[in-house]
Amino acid sequence: MYNVRMACPFCGKELTKGEQKKYETLCDHVSDPNMEDYPLRDTWVCTCEKSKDSFWDMFGDFYSKHYIGGKTDAIEICPKHLI
Numbered sequence: 345m346y347n348v349r350m351a352c353p354f355c356g357k358e359l360t361k362g363e364q365k366k367y368e369t370l371c372d373h374v375s376d377p378n379m380e381d382y383p384l385r386d387t388w389v390c391t392c393e394k395s396k397d398s399f400w401d402m403f404g405d406f407y408s409k410h411y412i413g414g415k416t417d418a419i420e421i422c423p424k425h426l427i
Contacts, residue, residue, distance in 0.1 A: 348402050352390035362389035362399055367407060 350359045364384040372379055387399035387407075398408035 348386075348388065350388055350400060350404055352392055352395055354394035355390065355392040357390055357392065359388035359390050359400060362387040365399070367401070369401060369403070370405065 351357065352359055365387050366382040366384055368379070368382055369385075372382060386402060388401075389395070389399050395408075397410060398406065400406055
């Protein structure tokens with residue numbers, strides 16, 4: 345549908361198209377914060393260690409369950425005792 349080209353901010357490699365997933369975008373959250381079912385959407389992924397288990401959407405927004413906000417250098421994996 346779209347010709348999206350993005351680079352991984354952690355390693356610089358070009359992101360590749362990943363599997364489709366159901367996830368809430370910022371637009372979804374603003375327009376209907378109580379939505380319970382999301383459509384399948386494209387994802388873009390990188391194989392580097394720092395983006396493991398993460399993906400980007402077509403707008404470049406980053407989705408990860410391991411990201412700790414506020415870090416300026418790179419992604420960090422959350423220690424198990426903080427989960």
